[in-house]
Amino acid sequence: MKQLKSFPENFFWGAASAANQCEGAWQAEGKGVSISDVMTNGTHKEPRRITPVIDEDRYFYPSHEAVDFYHHYQEDIALCKEMGFNIFRMSVNWTRIFPNGNESEPNEAGLAFYDRVFAELKAAGIEPLVTIYHNENPFALTQECNGWADRRCIDYYLNFCRVLFERYKDVVKYWIPFNEINCLTTKLGNWNHAGILNEGTEFFTDQVDNPNLRFAALHHQFVASARAVKLGKAINPDFQFGTMICHITVYPLTCNPDDVLMTQQEDLMRNCFSGDVQVKGVYPYYIKRYFERHGIEFEITQQDLKELREGTVDFYSFSYYMSNCISSDPASAQVSGNVMGGAKNPYLTATEWDWQIDPKGLRYTLNHIYDRYGIPVMVTENGLGARDTLTADGKIHDAYRIDYLRQHIEQMRLAIDDGVELIGYTPWSTMDLVSVSTGEMEKRYGFIYVDKDNEGRGDLKRYRKDSFFWYKKVIETNGEDLD
Template identity: 30%
Template sequence: MDFDIMKIPRNFILGAAASAWQTEGWAGKKTKQDSYLDLWYKNNKHVWHNGYGPAIATDFYHRFKEDIVLMKEIGLTHYRTSINWSRFLLDYESVIVDEEYADYTDQVINELLKNGIEPMICLEHYELPGELFETYGGWGSKHVVDLFVKYSEKVFERYGDRVKNWFTFNEPIVVQTRVYLDAIRYPFEQNTKKWMQWNFNKALATAKVVQLFNQKGYKERYGSKIGVILNPEVTYARSSAKHDIEAARIYDLFFNRIFLDPSIKGEYPPELFELMEKHDISFDSTENELQIIKENTVDYVGLNLYFPYRVKARTTAWNDSTPFHPAYYYEMFDLPGRKMNPYRGWEIYPRIMFDMAMRMKEDYGNIEWFIAENGMGVENEFRFKNDEGIIQDDYRIEFISDHLKWLLKAVERGSNCTGFMLWAFTDNVSPMNAYKNRYGLVEINLEENRNRKMKKSAYWYMNLIENRELQIHKDVFR
């Protein structure tokens, strides 16, 4: 078969990502420092696959130096993780820093820089303090927004001289969608209005933290940037019929534009206000808050893309006795013959990279952006070990390669995409799935003291980073 070579620009980020709660474990955690995820695990442990949760995770807290050696060996240019808000402070109201955890974070950042790896730090990756969730209702509270800004200020003061890439949230829509819209996660409350308020308050929190960041002059002093990491659901209508197109448009409005527009454009689509009013789910906002959002947009965005979302117009009547849900306007659609990841139940459609990239170029002012997560989760990977005990994850290599091809094609077409971050550096704990589906370049062996071992994909990624060349079939874009 004929092959072509795609050149990867030298300044194009090739890194990997994780989060604090999915890697660190609870070592050193104080009694009142539970996050929302910790509360969920403690109160609902049986839904976590085989009972694994954040208690030990990958034990990064003790083994970060070992992991950073592996990052350097692979050649990662950047590593994205988070600071655990629930652990960074001893008192969330008076913003008293936990020096033990802050010193650990200092060590991680310094170790990354010493090894030539640029840290990218997120201020909240589902790590809302449990105390604030139970006392104030979490992100439903404007007071929690203000406490988040105060926490952010402490973090910037501590690490702003070394960290150049900052993000307010990772996937700010996810927790409340699982809890308050679909009611499938602890504490299982269906409340669409509360879902909408969380959405707004997180957008407001991003704008307020951006405002603080700019007022403190971190860009001028250190050349730093601040953004947000979103997970837009690249949406395709079932058909070209008007009713299907309309269903996809409204889906996009509720699940994508609800964060893309305020973060990048500084405003919400007018139709969103109309639909919120129609269905009595309007968020509480003031003119001053909307002005803060308007004046404090992000410098860049990270996008987490895994699979497409396909929708069609409703074919069954909506049950009016149930609370409003955006599904009032659509149904999900399974494309016949689609390629699937059978372990995760997700469609594999690499073209989402190109289509989202073109949207960022055409609809969002060609703002700087990058892929903050993309990867493939597979169950029982030990089946694929060779005689040397190395997992032969050719399926992951194919998945990454196919998505990168479409991403680089978009870069060639002028989309302002500056990099690709793989999820994940190591296998790590995921909500509910725990270690069921493995995503890492590096295996975490649960049976052998969580020992690390690079998979075949790690060696492939190492070669990709060093040579900056991606081999593709000549007919790949047909």
Template identity: 50%
Template sequence: MFLMYHTDYPKEFPADFLWGGATAANQIEGAWNVDGKGLTTAEVVSKATNKKKMSMDDVDQESLNLALNTSLVDNYPKRRGIDFYHHYAEDIELFAEMGFKVFRFSIAWARIFPNGDDRFPNEDGLKFYDHILDELEKYQIKPLITLSHYEMPIALTQKYNGWTDRRVIDMFTRYTETVFTRYGKRVEYWLTFNEINTATWGFHATGALDQDLSSKEQLQLRYQAIHHQLVASALATKQLHELCPNAKMGCMLARMQTYPATPNPIDVQATQIADQKNLFFSDVQARGEYPEFMNRYFAEQKIKIMMDPDDQQILAQYPVDFVSFSYYMTTVTQSNQDGTAVGNMATGGRNPYLEESDWGWQIDPIGLRITLNEMWDRYQKPLFVVENGLGALDKLEDGKVHDNYRIDYLRQHIQQMKEAIKDGVNLLGYTMWGPIDLISFSTSEMSKRYGFIYVAQDDQGNGSLQRTRKDSFYWYQKVIKSNGEDLK
């Protein structure tokens, strides 16, 4: 008897593909001191003076003290966001009009536990997210909730220097148990730490002040903080599976795909090492153990990770169910780098074959297909593209925004996702970053706009906050209705 190998393959997006958009509490909610909410790490970061330079880690004790002693929002735009706190019903209705199947948002830890280590949760904060879930259920939009999106209570920085202190693990798991118990039966998809790998950059993700340390001391501090987050992520996954057996937990990586600058083997090797350092975090969360390749790096950098006896067992027993990531740009790597791309979320060599955005981020749709294939091959777990989008200088003219450049960007990336699905990648969904204009994470600008929906607010916070549908709004509506078939 002859057996024929199965040669059919998917030709289109799955029928249950999750189309939607993604946001973060610190970039949209505002209401920073309303209904018992505590101050967060995001809300002490002042706006950048250079749009191509990140400001979210420019925090030292002096600037922190200044931020703590002012109630002004002028220099701290994430305190005002776009006032989603009072516009959430209107905004979710607009998402529903586009046809969203899923909406990714984060819970602000400091709305639930204002100081992070409070004995009891803040009921007003819990009720706010009840209301969001009510609105999503009204329109049959699935929530995808990020538990920690660069917005831990600043009190944990003051008391414990953030995640450098192991005691913060217990504070985080008290918070996660609280929200799983409250919302777990209403939420199928969760993420632990947003872009956990960016914690190697510093304060915004670790909550730790480290500017007075040497570079090696900073690395030691940051990787120790990251270890505590990895353990906390595994424990949160354990909680979720016990409390909500049908729910799924994912990790979230800032995927920084890089290519060799030349075929020279030393450039190829340098690229491999750069990739390993990027994928180390999802390796631990998806595979359940520290990869061997980090042993050499830790030894050469004189980094010693302090672990409790059960840590490795915890990581091994509670890996995530799916792997999510952000994808914005790619770079090139060479063994002796002499110049970097100016994109403020990833550094690396400039690729002469790629165009770039107004903020210097190189645009590489094919790189998304490459990334999806490599991630699927590495983990064999469902993937989810939870951030991808184009920040641009949109203009509102006669009540309209003609953003064909955004449509073109998204069209090309969606086409490459479809190609990856044809390649055999198991892709759960796509939540485009910033479906509504919001405060930029890296520079706290408003003028860097991603959304399908224009928000009438400038960099100084002036404006009516009126919401206006852009041309891309109607285009994405058509894409979702056709399940990714109509991209014209």
């Protein structure tokens, strides 16, 4: 048999982070309040609260300090260099640059922080991959106009983008306008992905939903993304922009045609719709019919449609943690997952948080994406959340994480051998972070252990996990040595 194709020589190896989950310093040097700053902690069984009025006497807000990347960025980037990263996925906190989101002039102190971060990355030989909007809507815009439900957010966001593009036109090449933009196809996306807070919403996992507002918000983000692409390329034609999709790969539980049709509809709605708009520049036929069937109406102008066609992205990036099954049988056993759950797949195991582990699904997904779009692909999130134990001698033995990542990297190489143009891999996450879904620290993903618990206790000291040294070897050998 012919030898498998290897990872390309210029392949991007790194890992990912997000400002709202790692930076902390929530009031430092003029930073405003973001939507993440008004979310309490929670657990797998107790949902996070959204508190419009911050009450630190009653609740713990994990993003306020997070893992304090703001004051540890030099140490953290040095550890990234030690692992051999040539790319680092990060995000810029909107409220660090525009505290309320609607100012005309930026906060220079906030920009100065990112100046230092980018300088540190450059010195380490690491390319920044910057997510412009990663669950960091200014809370003031929620109060002013219910977030992205209002078209005004497009111009506010473009002002933010213009400052970033002009300031960093010679520093950053790769940009992602919106993180997991397709989460707005679900009601859970209202808050984190659009800053929408409908009356009656108290808990993150049980939000009051208005589909008209939610899909209007998604449309506004599509338009904002397209305008950002056009604006960015006018400032620097070498800029590269990508979509970022929360890809929840789905299989029919059985060969019952009802299961197959339901799976097809779910895949189109959750996984394909947003990619079709951002890559192809058009609203697909099936979503138009979906809106008609469900009575969903919002404003789409001819100018909007023109801009969507003109502002398509250059690469496709996505998160992949798990897959789900779809069943027409309401009595089928269920599992949870990232954004949405589904029917339990009897051929897969699952994590403690009930996310099914499916490495082969990543190969399937990569082929599915590349067949549909034919543009370069990055896996920008992939990882295992687990309870890691710090030993008395400062070690973290996370063989389970190594095994998870190894299997997924093996499937990535098979996808490359299939012909997929896979250009990068930034697993979740660089260091341990605050979990978005639960607000926990114990659900750890990082290569770097951070000493902090669910209640905010700990000295924030960094420790290299076993997976740190394993991934270093993977990068050194360009994916050849996975043992």
